[in-house]
Amino acid sequence: MIEIKHLAKKFAVENPKKLSEQERKDPRLQGRFFHSVKDVSFSCKQGEVLGLLGPNGAGKTTTLRILSTALKADAGQVMINGHNVLENPLIARKKIGFLSGTTGLYGRLTGRENIAYFGQLHGLTAGEIASRIDELANLLDMQSFLDRRAENFSTGMKQKVSIARAVIHQPELVVLDEPTTGLDIMATATVMEFIQRLKSQGTPVIFSTHHLDEVQELCDRVTVIDQGETRFDDTVEAFSALADGKLHQSFLSVLNQSQVKGVA
Numbered sequence: 129m130i131e132i133k134h135l136a137k138k139f140a141v142e143n144p145k146k147l148s149e150q151e152r153k154d155p156r157l158q159g160r161f162f163h164s165v166k167d168v169s170f171s172c173k174q175g176e177v178l179g180l181l182g183p184n185g186a187g188k189t190t191t192l193r194i195l196s197t198a199l200k201a202d203a204g205q206v207m208i209n210g211h212n213v214l215e216n217p218l219i220a221r222k223k224i225g226f227l228s229g230t231t232g233l234y235g236r237l238t239g240r241e242n243i244a245y246f247g248q249l250h251g252l253t254a255g256e257i258a259s260r261i262d263e264l265a266n267l268l269d270m271q272s273f274l275d276r277r278a279e280n281f282s283t284g285m286k287q288k289v290s291i292a293r294a295v296i297h298q299p300e301l302v303v304l305d306e307p308t309t310g311l312d313i314m315a316t317a318t319v320m321e322f323i324q325r326l327k328s329q330g331t332p333v334i335f336s337t338h339h340l341d342e343v344q345e346l347c348d349r350v351t352v353i354d355q356g357e358t359r360f361d362d363t364v365e366a367f368s369a370l371a372d373g374k375l376h377q378s379f380l381s382v383l384n385q386s387q388v389k390g391v392a
């Protein structure tokens with residue numbers, strides 16, 4: 129069980145000129161600070177997949193980076209199976225597998241070496257690493273390129289190796305930031321099947337996405353964030369029922385209500 133309560137994170141704005149026009153108009157900009165995440169709460173149980181939705185700049189990546197301990201929250205609580213993540217980041221790192229959109233692979237290492245390196249960081253033995261990589265190579269369809277240097281990998285190859293690297297230590301919770309962005313149909317299907325498999329093994333998965341068909345196919349729960357605040361957090365059935373099964377309409381209706389609230 130993972131529970132996120134009232135997360136908040138602001139960033140100091142070093143140079144206001146570097147903000148986009150949209151950010152300059154955003155009510156989250158207050159003086160020298162941009163309050164990227166203001167009040168985000170959601171929860172996800174064993175074996176559930178949660179889809180984190182929101183428009184560009186809503187605060188999804190910031191939330192997931194806090195969850196994975198890559199960023200420190202200003203306020204709020206993250207509990208994983210009774211452990212306080214924000215107070216015990218080292219324990220939390222062992223429990224969480226995090227795919228970030230920005231962490232690159234080491235180009236001079238092969239795919240296998242990139243994954244094995246993370247296994248070593250997590251304290252796995254050489255034997256454990258080898259058998260786990262074999263298993264992941266199968267699940268993510270990586271055999272044909274695993275022993276090539278990563279520098280010339282396609283986007284799909286890179287993403288598969290990055291996912292394998294994130295889950296080498298069999299984490300209790302898997303957090304994926306836009307795992308299918310930029311992937312072709314085949315690679316997307318492989319990643320979706322992989323998430324499905326984690327789910328069937330009972331591992332909770334939280335992933336951000338802009339693809340509602342992925343939500344339809346995989347998710348048990350949906351959380352919508354807008355302007356740094358949770359605007360919807362419930363089952364996929366409840367989300368779907370907002371607009372007679374049309375998830376795009378459900379999403380838009382949550383955002384419309386959110387804007388009405390923002391104005392009020």
Ligand SMILES: Nc1ncnc2c1ncn2[C@@H]1O[C@H](COP(=O)(O)OP(=O)(O)OP(=O)(O)O)[C@@H](O)[C@H]1O
Nearest residue numbers: 139151162164182183184185186187188189190191
């Ligand atoms: N280190 C930072 N310093 C200043 N502002 C930041 C920083 N990181 C994020 N932000 C701002 O916080 C807001 C939320 O960003 P975030 O990346 O969390 O959004 P997102 O929902 O993941 O968006 P997208 O769907 O475009 O990936 C954005 O306006 C972003 O520019």
